[in-house]
Amino acid sequence: MTRKVPSFWILLLVLVGVSLWASPLRAQRVYIDINQPSFEQMPVAIPEFKRQNEQQPRYAGELSGMLGNALDSSGIFRILDPRGFLGDPQGIGVELNTIRFDDWRRLGADFLVRGQYRVEGDQLALEMRLFDAVAGRTVVGKLYTGSQGERRRMIQRFADEILFAITGERGNFGTRIAFVQQQGKDREIYLVDFDGSNPVPLTQDHGINLSPAWHPSGNKIVYVGFQGRHTKLFAIDVGSGSRRVLAEYPGLNAAAAWRPGHGELAATLSMGGNPDIYLLNESGGVVRQLTKGWSIEVSPCWSPDGNRLAYVSSETGNPQVYVLEVAGGSSRRITFQGTYNTDPAWSPKGDFIAYTGQAHGAFQIFVIRPDGSGNRQLTSGAGNNESPTWSPDGRLIAFSSDREGSRAIWVTVVNGQGLRRLTHLGGEQRMPDWSPRTTEK
Amino acid sequence: MLKQRLAKWLGWGRRSGQTLVCALLVVAMAGFMGCAKKQVPVSGTAAAVPGGGGIQQGAGSGMTEEQLGEQALMDKLGLHSEAERQAFMKQAQTFKNDDIHFDYDSYVLNAEAKGILDQKAVFVRKYPAVQVSIEGHCDERGTSEYNLALGERRAKSAWQYLVNSGIDGKILDAVSYGEERPLASGRDEASFARNRRAHFDLIY
Numbered sequence: 001m002t003r004k005v006p007s008f009w010i011l012l013l014v015l016v017g018v019s020l021w022a023s024p025l026r027a028q029r030v031y032i033d034i035n036q037p038s039f040e041q042m043p044v045a046i047p048e049f050k051r052q053n054e055q056q057p058r059y060a061g062e063l064s065g066m067l068g069n070a071l072d073s074s075g076i077f078r079i080l081d082p083r084g085f086l087g088d089p090q091g092i093g094v095e096l097n098t099i100r101f102d103d104w105r106r107l108g109a110d111f112l113v114r115g116q117y118r119v120e121g122d123q124l125a126l127e128m129r130l131f132d133a134v135a136g137r138t139v140v141g142k143l144y145t146g147s148q149g150e151r152r153r154m155i156q157r158f159a160d161e162i163l164f165a166i167t168g169e170r171g172n173f174g175t176r177i178a179f180v181q182q183q184g185k186d187r188e189i190y191l192v193d194f195d196g197s198n199p200v201p202l203t204q205d206h207g208i209n210l211s212p213a214w215h216p217s218g219n220k221i222v223y224v225g226f227q228g229r230h231t232k233l234f235a236i237d238v239g240s241g242s243r244r245v246l247a248e249y250p251g252l253n254a255a256a257a258w259r260p261g262h263g264e265l266a267a268t269l270s271m272g273g274n275p276d277i278y279l280l281n282e283s284g285g286v287v288r289q290l291t292k293g294w295s296i297e298v299s300p301c302w303s304p305d306g307n308r309l310a311y312v313s314s315e316t317g318n319p320q321v322y323v324l325e326v327a328g329g330s331s332r333r334i335t336f337q338g339t340y341n342t343d344p345a346w347s348p349k350g351d352f353i354a355y356t357g358q359a360h361g362a363f364q365i366f367v368i369r370p371d372g373s374g375n376r377q378l379t380s381g382a383g384n385n386e387s388p389t390w391s392p393d394g395r396l397i398a399f400s401s402d403r404e405g406s407r408a409i410w411v412t413v414v415n416g417q418g419l420r421r422l423t424h425l426g427g428e429q430r431m432p433d434w435s436p437r438t439t440e441k
Numbered sequence: 442m443l444k445q446r447l448a449k450w451l452g453w454g455r456r457s458g459q460t461l462v463c464a465l466l467v468v469a470m471a472g473f474m475g476c477a478k479k480q481v482p483v484s485g486t487a488a489a490v491p492g493g494g495g496i497q498q499g500a501g502s503g504m505t506e507e508q509l510g511e512q513a514l515m516d517k518l519g520l521h522s523e524a525e526r527q528a529f530m531k532q533a534q535t536f537k538n539d540d541i542h543f544d545y546d547s548y549v550l551n552a553e554a555k556g557i558l559d560q561k562a563v564f565v566r567k568y569p570a571v572q573v574s575i576e577g578h579c580d581e582r583g584t585s586e587y588n589l590a591l592g593e594r595r596a597k598s599a600w601q602y603l604v605n606s607g608i609d610g611k612i613l614d615a616v617s618y619g620e621e622r623p624l625a626s627g628r629d630e631a632s633f634a635r636n637r638r639a640h641f642d643l644i645y
Contacts, residue, residue, distance in 0.1 A: 210586075
């Protein structure tokens with residue numbers, strides 16, 4: 001496996017990102033607050049891009065489609081079907097004063113993206129602008145130049161610019177999701193791009209590999225692997241695929257989570273007699289035991305500042321989510337609804353914890369505040385929905401669902417909208433963990 | 442490892458020219474291997490041996506050292522005659538076939554489970570040289586991480602019961618496969634109930 005990061009740095013140097021227009025609008029208007037339950041996806045029209053010469057005519061539809069997919073994956077936009085658009089997209093202008101916003105508003109578009117491109121040799125010059133169709137204003141525009149092979153990156157960069165202009169925050173472009181690919185008896189760790197493209201195996205040992213968890217650097221993953229009958233914790237380098245045993249204590253070595261900013265990780269070990277959560281250093285040595293119970297303590301998950309730990313304990317007789325103040329050692333239960341609440345995942349901003357709970361016989365994703373208030377069911381309907389993980393921008397939650405039969409990775413906007421299936425592989429996909437933003441940003 | 446051991450054993454039987462015994466062993470092995478095949482975990486390394494490979498190796502030539510090894514195993518288990526060996530095989534099969542079962546999200550031993558464990562204690566007391574692997578399993582409902590821990594608690598419940606019955610804890614190894622090795626693939630209560638189990642394996 002080769003590393004993708006360096007090539008992108010080259011792209012950054014080669015690529016000339018010119019801000020064509022100053023956008024004072026940005027400061028004046030916060031377009032959306034996705035934390036509002038009333039938030040609805042914003043309809044955007046992306047007609048075919050305009051060719052500026054005769055080279056690579058297929059890019060006209062490919063590039064606009066690519067941008068549509070990228071924006072769709074953010075969960076914030078609803079991409080209008082281009083078949084409903086009026087007129088020849090090659091005949092429509094790309095600049096503010098040439099666009100008839102009335103027509104686009106009538107089609108239901110709040111926003112419009114126009115792009116044009118020119119190919120000379122291997123060089124691609126791609127210019128894109130986002131317009132506010134309601135206000136009839138330019139929101140953001142960029143010109144990118146680079147090799148043709150870098151066009152997907154250009155599209156993702158502009159999609160990121162759009163998200164930043166609209167929400168004030170960057171998106172998830174360039175991030176990846178680790179998950180467990182189950183095929184027959186094999187459970188391998190896989191990676192897939194944030195938008196569901198490029199699924200690749202990280203382990204290929206035909207064993208049982210579970211619970212992948214990204215290091216805050218985005219360079220390595222800790223996971224649980226069986227060797228013979230026993231579990232071990234492995235750390236695997238995402239770029240090279242090289243791995244080493246991190247922990248092989250007697251008994252269970254299960255689900256681990258790196259502690260942000262501390263060079264430590266929490267893991268479930270049962271060497272003390274029953275499954276408890278321990279703090280380990282990066283070499284796997286025990287720093288100290290974090291939970292001491294007679295029951296099951298599993299699924300550690302850190303607050304973004306690394307000061308608090310959410311975990312699952314069955315001390316009441318069934319699994320519930322607890323939050324531990326790591327320095328003081330005090331712990332409190334935060335889930336009280338239902339008799340089976342597991343798999344906590346702390347949001348990147350620290351304001352929410354997503355978890356898996358049982359409701360009416362099925363498993364669903366819930367969101368709750370770390371103090372136990374504001375409990376809310378996020379998924380509903382057919383099948384079981386489990387193992388939530390947050391996108392680095394905090395807008396999306398990926399999880400595994402069997403709503404279409406076999407388990408696959410699905411993504412939803414945090415307010416429950418924009419549900420879409422991310423993986424379309426054979427077998428089953430489980431236990432997703434979303435990477436942090438990479439150094440590309 | 443178990444497969445190879447048994448295959449060697451089978452080879453030893455053939456070489457001794459004890460045709461009838463061999464045939465009996467083959468019959469026993471069929472049941473034995475069928476059971477073992479379901480339970481033997483896939484190796485965590487790339488060098489995993491495909492199922493059945495051990496039998497071919499075992500039936501090959503150059504058995505002298507292995508024969509000695511098997512004789513040592515017989516002695517270790519206290520099996521001094523073919524009749525004793527057969528008796529052991531039969532009881533070992535029962536030992537491995539009888540799983541104990543649990544309620545949903547529970548690792549409490551019910552009366553039936555305790556009855557089965559009492560029988561297992563009798564076997565282990567009779568053959569104290571065996572090593573026992575207790576494998577805890579869960580149905581697929583609930584989350585994998587919790588089920589991995591729950592499976593271990595199930596195995597530990599059985600472990601504790603056997604230790605309380607006077608069995609040396611050192612010969613018992615409690616492990617968990619969580620929900621990763623179901624016996625039944627259905628998504629109905631009958632399948633779930635079969636999968637919520639502790640399985641017992643013998644390691645020689």
